[in-house]
Amino acid sequence: MSSSGSKLLTLAMLCFIIFLCPLFSTDLASAAVASPLKVGFYKESCPSAETIVRKSVEKAMSRDATIAAGIIRMYFHDCFIKGCDASVLLDSPTAERTSKANNGSLRGLEVIDEAKAQIEAQCPATVSCADIIAFAARDSAYTAGGIYYAVPAGRRDGLFSSVNDVFPNLPGPDHNVTILAEKFANKGMSVDEMVTLSGAHAIGVAHCPTFSKRLYNFSATHAQDPSLDPDYAELLKMRCPPGATTMVPLSDLAPQNRLDNKYYAGVRKGLGLFTSDQTLMDSSLTSKMVADNEKDGASWGRKFAKAMVHLGSLDVLTGEIGEIRTICSKVAPGQ
Known part of the structure; x- marks a missing residue:
């Protein structure tokens, strides 16, 4: 390996010390250190939200078990660009989903849409699409591999999505x-x-x-x-x-x-x-x-x-920033 590569890896290891070490001393419920997200965010406002998402994932996987990989990949592609803000779901000619990394290869969109529709029927304009993706990724990891973790929630949905943000940020299959x-x-x-x-x-x-x-x-x-x-x-x-x-x-x-x-x-x-x-x-x-x-x-x-959990806590929109979409592929009217 080149000396420059070793230096970059050393730099990245410093990030490991700075960002990750505190996580190892906490449980998963508090893993999003310095994040306004919290486990059980919808306990009062929409107590059925996580159950609806889980059942949607299980239903989809009973038809096609490979959908778990698609949903986990969707979570990664959403969170790694500008934080988990569901910008990967926005549908426009210049959105992230038109990128070569996403166009024709995003899978699981229908699972998110189905869960969102059911949640909207019970708890209108309450649960973000970004949180639904995070819940669905967790449920996919559990159903496919028995890996369970609590998901801190409270994310808001982003208002913008640009194809130009994808390749400068997203790790690619040909990267060393x-x-x-x-x-x-x-x-x-x-x-x-x-x-x-x-x-x-x-x-x-x-x-x-x-x-x-x-x-x-x-x-x-x-x-x-x-x-x-x-x-x-x-x-x-x-x-x-x-x-x-x-x-x-x-x-x-x-x-x-x-x-x-x-x-x-x-x-x-x-x-x-x-x-x-x-x-x-x-x-x-x-x-x-x-x-x-x-x-x-x-x-x-x-x-x-x-x-x-760590990936899902970085650069998120919370509070009054962003929005709660009613349809995951569209910015809410008036925004």
Whole structure:
């Protein structure tokens, strides 16, 4: 690894010390340190809100278990841009959802819309779409992997969404470990959280174009990415011939649609589908984290829960800032 990459990782580790260490000494209910969010935010104003979301997620997963990965990804794509403000749901020609990272690949929108409609019928203009996404991501992690955590709520919905905000901020499938660490550090998250949240790639699917460069004409000296296991590369070539736009599983090691730590065994063996997966083996710091997560699935699950809560507490809109949308894809009239 380059010296500049090591410096960035060291910088990111300082973020780990500054931002994450206090979380390890608290329970999940108070994990959003210095955040105005709180667990049970809707206990009085809309006590059925979290139950409605949970039932919507369970119903959707009974039809299609892969939807859990889509909802967790939606949460990540929403929160990582400008904080969890449901800006990823706004529908306009220049919104975030039109980005190459989202257009045609956002899954679970109907789950959020169904839950929102039911909540609006019981508690009009009370529960934000941003909180519904956060609840749904938690319920997806629990249903798919038995990972449960309390979700501090009280987020407000954003009024703006711009496609131009996506790529400067969002970590991408082709990013190396140095860029990933920088993106997470810029967000206020640690390298350990970066490696931990990567474990969500145990479930879900990816379109061939998002990783096919690793298979064909990788560089002037390598026809395919040398960090990719050769047998796995041949399997991927069968699934993704040149020009294919089909989808393949993100992980071939994890049991189907089961969110667990087997993802890390795959990365260690050269079976990471994306560059952003396999690059976790490119530094001694992150490769040790991969090994630790592979050895102790229970510990990884606890860290995953804390990282999800931490991500959901950053840069949020609360109080009178933003709005409570009645339809998640549209800014409320008059705003």
